[in-house]
Amino acid sequence: MFESLSDRLGSVFDRLTKQGALSEADVIAALREVRVALLEADVSLPVARDFIKRVQDKATGAAVTKSITPGQMVVKIVHDELIRVLEGDGPADALKIDNPPAAILMVGLQGSGKTTTTAKLAKRLKDRNNKRVLLASLDTNRPAAMEQLAILAGQIGVDSLPIVKGESAVQIARRAKTQAAMGGYDVLFLDTAGRLHIDEVLMDEVQAVRDIAQPRETLLVVDGLTGQDAVNVAAEFDGKVGISGVVLTRMDGDGRGGAALSMRAVTGKPIRFVGLGEKMDALETFEAGRVAGRILGM
Amino acid sequence: APRREMDDAMLESLEDVLIQADMGVDTALRVSANIAEGRFGKKISAPELRRALAGEVTRIMTPVARPLPLYPSKPQVVLVVGVNGSGKTTTIGKLASQFKAAGKSVVIAAGDTFRAAAVEQLQVWGSRAGVPVLTAPEGSDPASLAFDAFTRARAEGADLLMIDTAGRLQNRADLMEELAKIVRTLRKIDPTAPHNTLLVLDATTGQNAVAQVEIFRKIADVSGLVMTKLDGTAKGGVLVSLADKFGLPIHAIGVGEQIDDLAPFDPEDFARALVGLDA
Ligand SMILES: Nc1nc2c(ncn2[C@@H]2O[C@H](COP(=O)(O)OP(=O)(O)OP(=O)(O)O)[C@@H](O)[C@H]2O)c(=O)[nH]1
Ligand SMILES: Nc1nc2c(ncn2[C@@H]2O[C@H](COP(=O)(O)OP(=O)(O)OP(=O)(O)O)[C@@H](O)[C@H]2O)c(=O)[nH]1
Ligand SMILES: [K+]
Ligand SMILES: [Mg+2]
Ligand SMILES: [Mg+2]
Numbered sequence: 066m067f068e069s070l071s072d073r074l075g076s077v078f079d080r081l082t083k084q085g086a087l088s089e090a091d092v093i094a095a096l097r098e099v100r101v102a103l104l105e106a107d108v109s110l111p112v113a114r115d116f117i118k119r120v121q122d123k124a125t126g127a128a129v130t131k132s133i134t135p136g137q138m139v140v141k142i143v144h145d146e147l148i149r150v151l152e153g154d155g156p157a158d159a160l161k162i163d164n165p166p167a168a169i170l171m172v173g174l175q176g177s178g179k180t181t182t183t184a185k186l187a188k189r190l191k192d193r194n195n196k197r198v199l200l201a202s203l204d205t206n207r208p209a210a211m212e213q214l215a216i217l218a219g220q221i222g223v224d225s226l227p228i229v230k231g232e233s234a235v236q237i238a239r240r241a242k243t244q245a246a247m248g249g250y251d252v253l254f255l256d257t258a259g260r261l262h263i264d265e266v267l268m269d270e271v272q273a274v275r276d277i278a279q280p281r282e283t284l285l286v287v288d289g290l291t292g293q294d295a296v297n298v299a300a301e302f303d304g305k306v307g308i309s310g311v312v313l314t315r316m317d318g319d320g321r322g323g324a325a326l327s328m329r330a331v332t333g334k335p336i337r338f339v340g341l342g343e344k345m346d347a348l349e350t351f352e353a354g355r356v357a358g359r360i361l362g363m
Numbered sequence: 364a365p366r367r368e369m370d371d372a373m374l375e376s377l378e379d380v381l382i383q384a385d386m387g388v389d390t391a392l393r394v395s396a397n398i399a400e401g402r403f404g405k406k407i408s409a410p411e412l413r414r415a416l417a418g419e420v421t422r423i424m425t426p427v428a429r430p431l432p433l434y435p436s437k438p439q440v441v442l443v444v445g446v447n448g449s450g451k452t453t454t455i456g457k458l459a460s461q462f463k464a465a466g467k468s469v470v471i472a473a474g475d476t477f478r479a480a481a482v483e484q485l486q487v488w489g490s491r492a493g494v495p496v497l498t499a500p501e502g503s504d505p506a507s508l509a510f511d512a513f514t515r516a517r518a519e520g521a522d523l524l525m526i527d528t529a530g531r532l533q534n535r536a537d538l539m540e541e542l543a544k545i546v547r548t549l550r551k552i553d554p555t556a557p558h559n560t561l562l563v564l565d566a567t568t569g570q571n572a573v574a575q576v577e578i579f580r581k582i583a584d585v586s587g588l589v590m591t592k593l594d595g596t597a598k599g600g601v602l603v604s605l606a607d608k609f610g611l612p613i614h615a616i617g618v619g620e621q622i623d624d625l626a627p628f629d630p631e632d633f634a635r636a637l638v639g640l641d642a
Contacts, residue, residue: 101388107569110383174567175592175620176448206620208487213480220479261595288448292385292569294597315447319534320571343447343478343530 074098074136085128087135092124095139106321106360109296112330120146144357151325151353153310153335160186160337161281161309162196166245168253170280172271172306174298175259178314178340179286180210183256184217185340185348186312191223196251201226201241203234203274204258214256221345224248234258238274255280262301271306282309284337287328289313290320295327303332314340316356317347325356364408373407374399377416384600384637385569390607391600394419413638420634423603428630429612431458431559431587438470438516438524440549440556442509444542444583445563446575447530450591450617452481454563455525456488457617457625463492467522472512473498474505474545475529485527491622505529505541506548513552526557533578543582560585561614566592566599576605591617594624598637 074095096117103113124142129135161167169186171179183200190196200218202225204210211228218225226241238255245253255278260267275283285308287298302308311328316339325336336351357363367373374395381391398415407415433439441458443451452475459469471489473496475481482498489496497515499508509526516524528545531538549556562585564572579585590599593616602613613628635641 104382104388105570107385107571110379174595176450176565178448207484209480209483212483213478216479263596288565288567290446290565290568290571292567292597292601293383294385294567294595297596298567315532317535318446318532318571319574320569323569 074139086126087124087129087138089125091135092121092139095136096121096124099139099143102361103323103326106362107290107292107295107323108360109293109323109327111296112327115330116146116150116326140361144361147326147357147360148353151329151336151356153329160190162190162194162252164281165249165251166199166242166253167251167281168242168245168255168278170255170257170275170278170283171286172257172283172302172308173259173286174261174288175207177259177286177288178312179259180204180214180217180256181343182284182286182312182314182338182340182348183214183254184221185345186338187218187223187252187254188221188345189348190252191221197249198223198252198254199226199241199245199248199250200224200254200256201237202228202256203237204256205232205234205237206258210258217345224250234270235273235277238277242278253278262298262305268301268305275306283307284310284312285328285332286312286314287324289316289322289324289339290318291324295324296331299328299331303334308332308334310335310337312336312338312340313351317341321362322356322359326360364410366406366408366411369399369402369405369407369412373412374403377412380416380638381600384598386600387570387573387604390604394423394603413640416638417631417634417640420603420637421630423606424613424630424633427606427610427613428628429587429614430627431561431614434558436553436555436558438513438521439558440513440553441523441525441559441561442528442545442549442557442583443526443561443563444528444579444585445530446532446565449530449563449565449568450589451530451563452485452488452527453620454561454589454591454615454617454625455485455527456492457622458615459488459494459525460492460622461625462523463494468520469494469523469525470512470516470519470521471496472508472524472526474508474526476501476503476505476508477529481527481529506544509545510548510552513549513556517552533575539578539582546583559587562588564588564590566590566597567595568601570601572601573604573608576609576611580609580611585611587612587614589613589615589617590628594618599633600637602633603637
């Protein structure tokens with residue numbers, strides 16, 4: 066794919082044999098190809114559009130030297146800018162887990178990977194940071210969701226809040242908070258039910274949970290295979306719940322991961338981790354360079 | 364609404380609508396070019412244009428809108444496959460309930476022996492639908508569970524056997540081989556089984572859905588599609604490219620998490636939602 070972007074750009078510039086600076090017309094022609102590449106990688110259209118506009122300003126007038134072709138020049142400018150946008154400030158895995166017990170609220174659409182990611186993160190904090198972790202499922206909706214989290218907690222050797230049937234998400238959040246404080250836990254993970262960003266009842270519920278839990282981090286868990294809807298999901302969850310970061314799952318797939326750019330551009334919040342499989346250790350910190358290459362098909 | 368001459372800018376705004384519905388660039392360009400043909404330079408209003416677009420999408424989708432076919436085989440084996448979290452287990456619960464209501468005897472096999480609480484989840488769906496769920500211990504071989512379930516459903520004279528499978532990404536060769544083995548095993552009992560292989564797609568998925576269909580079809584002989592989560596803001600436009608490329612029937616759509624939230628695929632409703640016309 067990267068080849069094909071380079072090739073495409075090569076042919077755009079075939080007629081441009083002269084060296085010197087990229088003219089505006091050259092850049093516009095090249096960026097049309099880049100736009101297609103971004104859209105094919107599932108970058109949301111408004112995000113792709115803004116991105117292209119910024120790159121256009123940077124690329125116009127850029128000097129093309131003997132050592133580099135105009136096509137390569139544009140690819141480099143696009144690639145560098147992509148990394149710049151994808152990169153947050155500071156280390157991605159620096160979760161705020163001081164002031165124990167620090168609550169971490171996990172939110173997102175149905176099936177995005179919240180429960181699995183909750184357990185993966187808990188394992189990471191336990192193994193690497195020696196933290197005492199408590200997991201609580203607030204999912205009163207999906208069949209056996211609480212059992213799923215409890216089983217995973219058992220597998221990774223951390224505690225989970227005892228399941229009490231019939232409690233609301235808000236009640237569970239209260240109980241979890243008390244339990245975390247009394248039990249001397251460092252970190253409390255609150256795994257929530259999947260919800261649509263347009264579901265007012267469930268978005269209200271998660272706001273109520275947030276107000277009780279006062280999370281230090283609210284992580285939006287997003288399927289890395291997400292398409293154009295990424296902008297809606299990002300804007301609504303960030304607007305209504307207020308997120309502190311993003312986790313992209315299923316990056317072990319062969320999707321191009323354009324949702325990463327959409328998430329970052331819409332929320333301005335860092336992408337913290339990527340999920341790379343179903344196993345409990347299949348979680349890595351987000352690396353902008355890798356994802357940039359992937360979006361461009363390198 | 365005011366009418367104005369159809370020009371490049373208008374054509375481009377059409378393309379944008381389709382791209383934002385996840386149709387993919389190529390298909391979006393092709394579909395909007397079809398609309399432009401014969402209309403370019405002529406006066407048209409924005410609602411007229413949207414209606415024309417909806418009409419074109421309806422035309423493409425009508426041939427693939429087909430309910431799940433029923434066969435006289437006893438049992439008819441329905442294998443349900445797809446990537447992680449797409450909605451396979453939930454869709455099985457919904458389908459089982461519909462078939463049960465239609466007077467069929469249904470058995471479900473909990474073929475996801477991998478994911479934590481996958482069996483418990485399916486058992487809840489089974490009891491909601493009033494249908495027995497056959498299970499095997501976590502970590503056991505899904506192909507042998509499929510074999511046992513098929514044997515039992517046959518002995519009991521069930522009308523339908525629905526087999527759930529673990530979510531798997533199509534680029535995982537090992538997991539795709541596990542799926543191929545399930546199919547081979549079922550065929551040992553009845554070479555015409557599975558009679559339906561449903562690929563469950565999540566509407567929020569972008570262009571990767573094309574690769575999903577391509578590979579699941581190759582490995583597991585997919586016979587039809589279900590698209591879930593169309594109750595959100597994702598439009599599922601990739602179905603248009605899929606109809607074009609593969610022509611696989613679309614049997615149903617998921618429109619919520621409750622047992623009745625499964626609807627037939629209606630090309631016109633789909634097309635109107637896709638282009639942003641009210642239903
Ligand atoms: N391949 C792959 N699968 C993943 C990853 N993360 C989660 N999954 C799988 O995705 C599916 C859904 O994951 P869950 O953790 O149950 O998702 P969820 O967001 O909690 O789902 P709901 O609670 O129903 O909204 C499961 O099959 C997980 O094993 C990942 O990074 N890669
Ligand atoms: N809004 C909405 N949610 C759905 C729909 N279908 C399924 N879900 C939800 O999506 C999540 C995942 O559904 P599952 O049925 O567990 O998906 P799966 O494909 O079996 O997942 P794995 O077995 O982990 O691969 C659950 O929270 C379901 O309630 C739908 O049509 N609309
Ligand atoms: K998903
Ligand atoms: Mg969950
Ligand atoms: Mg399942």
